[in-house]
Amino acid sequence: MNELKAGALLNYISIATRLATQFFLTPFILSSLGQDEYGIFMLSNSVIVWLSLTDFGLKATVNKYVAMYHARNETSQMAHFLGQSMVLFSCLGIFTAICGIVCYFYLGDFFPNLTGEEHKTLEILYLLTLGNLILSFPLRPVTGIASAYMKFVTPGVVELSISLLNAGLTVLLLCWGFKAIALTILGVSTGIGTMLWGLYYAFRCLGVRLVFSRPDWPLYREMFQFSFWILLNQIMDLFYWRAGTPIIARTSGAAAVTVFSLGISFSQYFMTASTAISGVIYPKIMHMVAQESTKEQLTDLMIRIGRIQAALLCLILAVFLCCGHDFLHLWVGKTLGTEISTVWAGAALVLVVLLIPLTQNTGIAILQALNIHKGRAVILFYSSVVCVILGYLISLRYGAIGMFAGTAISLFFGQIFLINRYYSRKAGLSIKRFFAQVYIPLLYSVPLLLLAGITGSFLIKLDSWTSLIAYSCCYAVAFTAVLWCAYLNESERELFSAPLKKLIHFLKHAR
DSSP states (O other): HHHHHHHHHHHHHHHHHHHHHHHHHHHHHHHHHHHHHHHHHHHHHHHHHHHHGTTTTTTHHHHHHHHHHHHHHHHHHHHHHHHHHHHHHHHHHHHHHHHHHHHHHHHHHOOTSHHHHHHHHHHHHHHHHHHHHHHHHHHEEEEEETGGGGHHHHHHHHHHHHHHHHHHHHHHHHTTTTHHHHHHHHHHHHHHHHHHHHHHIIIIIIOOOOOOOOOOHHHHHHHHHHHHHHHHHHHHHHHHHHHHHHHHHHOOHHHHHHHHHHHHHHHHHHHHHHHHHHHHHHHHHHHHTTTTHHHHHHHHHHHHHHHHHHHHHHHHHHHHHHHHHHHHHHHHHHGGGGOOOOHHHHHHHHHHHHHHTTTHOOOOOOOOTTTOOOOHHHHHHHHHHHHHHHHHHHHHHHHHHHHHHHHHHIIIIIIIHHHHHHHHSEEEEEEHHHHHHHHHGGGGGGGHHHHHHHHHHHHHHOOOHHEEEEEHHHHHHHHHHHHHHOOOOOOHHHHHHHHHHHHHHHHHHHH
């Protein structure tokens, strides 16, 4: 197995491990810390993520340049570039420290709904994570360049091992009675350990060298020009999925932060599932564009991928809508009580709206291949600003559910209404045909399947993990069978059945 395939496999294993540890650790951490302290724990991480924007998207830029120099075997130019990058990131680290210290003195003003004890805990957690962030800046150009060297296996194994070690130590600390501060110290320690290992791997295993010289202002200008669009996408992502945490802390307090954080986390899982197919389609689209394929042919590809994604995501969404409330009751119900209804309703609201954008991920790759993706970034940036403003205004009265509503409304107008107009007018894609072939056929079966599933969840008492898993599996099988017969066409069914036939054939001959 080559480095790329092994790295891809490790990536999937890491994702599965992260999801599994989150599934098992979240209720344990929540019950150990309590709803309020868990909210403070999540809030401190969210605030620091905002400060990490002070790298201005330059980390990804460094990886791009290093990959280019490595491919050309230009070692001296790379050494000069990395030296300049380390100086630049050191300056950014000082800038981050100044910003972080200023923000520290205004934490109390920004989060007036926190109690005195909660403020003290937040300040300690904030200083710990801020220190870790500042230390990471000078080392960023070197510690994260393994991927630019096409080295995935060793870094992947180490990161997976550290993740498992961190999970195990988290359980031990909580069993010994430690709280959020100890968990943050653990996170900072493993973070520093990861950085030190990254330095060792870069210098000893990859043979990275640094050459320091006078500031190369033209190089800095070129780096910032390239990183601008990366930064814009980072800000957009934070506005959509991270801004809600400090907003809810300001308007409603620490307990509501827990409710919002749990609800919005389901969106991350949903988005991860959607990229399983579209993430590998970009090279094919680039080839089609290079071959001057027509816009109708690009639309055909978008429809083929979109139908597969729609079937997969509708299945996940339907199971969540039918069984999600009972799942949350068993998962975190002991700590959150009746507030699991808010978590479920808020998550469902956002997931329903996300269904359309996530089945159009291929459109993003088409825009990139046509080199017209910057317009999409601008549209989504303004849409994410609306998300923050709208979420804040609604949450003043309705708390966490108001932030969910603001997110859903901005997603609808930005990522559905405006982006589809952009696909149609700028990229020349036939969006009407996309909707007619991807979504309209689902309306014939999915509403009835949802009604049947929700009715069944009310009639059958799902008060244990055994009954919940059994019902979810039976419903998923029934849902899949209906989509298989009523939605998927022959070529799409073959796409799923062919790997299964190969597996059966392999098992028969392996005996």
